[in-house]
Amino acid sequence: MKPGELIEMCIKGYKAYNPNKMTIDAHLEVFLAEIGCKEEGDSVFIKQVIYGCLRFKKLNKVTLTALYFKHSSQVSREDYHLYMVMCYLTIMRLEDLGHSVFRKFVRSQDAHKMLVWLSFIFDSQTLSAWLKEEWCRIFDEQYVEDELIARLLRNLPDVSPL
Missing domain, CATH: 1.10.10 (Arc Repressor Mutant, subunit A)
Structure with missing residues (x-):
């Protein structure tokens, strides 16, 4: 496929x-x-x-709640499940997939939707302010900082061209 x-x-x-x-x-x-x-x-x-x-339903839920709050005029509720899949792929599977495969998934979707998603999830202020607090309610703070946030920031240079 x-x-x-x-x-x-x-x-x-x-x-x-x-x-x-x-x-x-x-x-x-x-x-x-x-x-x-x-x-x-x-x-x-x-x-x-x-x-x-x-x-990772709870992780997806709090992340997407923040996305819909912060970008309410740019995202549609009809796309919730698309963002949920992209949330999982971005946060938990990006390094497993590799940047070239991830890029193919991003480019297979509507450009505006992916621009909103990527600018949200790879924004350091969003990560450190909005998401860190919510993610720490689900996971240990050390895991959030060392794994989730660090992984996203580590991949930012490779995802930026998208």
Whole structure:
């Protein structure tokens, strides 16, 4: 699948999940069969992103709450799940993906939406003022500073050209 299609399938699979009906593993098996995903790399990516979005649901929620508060005139609630997937990929998976793959995912989306997202998440003031406090309610302060914030700032030079 192309990068844009992968993001779209991650969103679709996440939105279709109902924990009251079946386990996440069963849901993903059914979902991947329904969309006819035969490429192992694509199915692994979709699974990892959906698992990750569920695992880091609180992190995504507080981050996106800040995004929607700070950029309320520039972001639409209809794009919440797109931003959620990008939040997970940016904060937790950027270094695993590598900059060239991450760049493909960013460029597969609407340029304005990605400009708003990237300028928000890679802004040092946003990180140190808005997000650090909220993230410290979920994670240990040392982890927030040394892992989450440091990782984003470390990748800023490579992401800036986007």
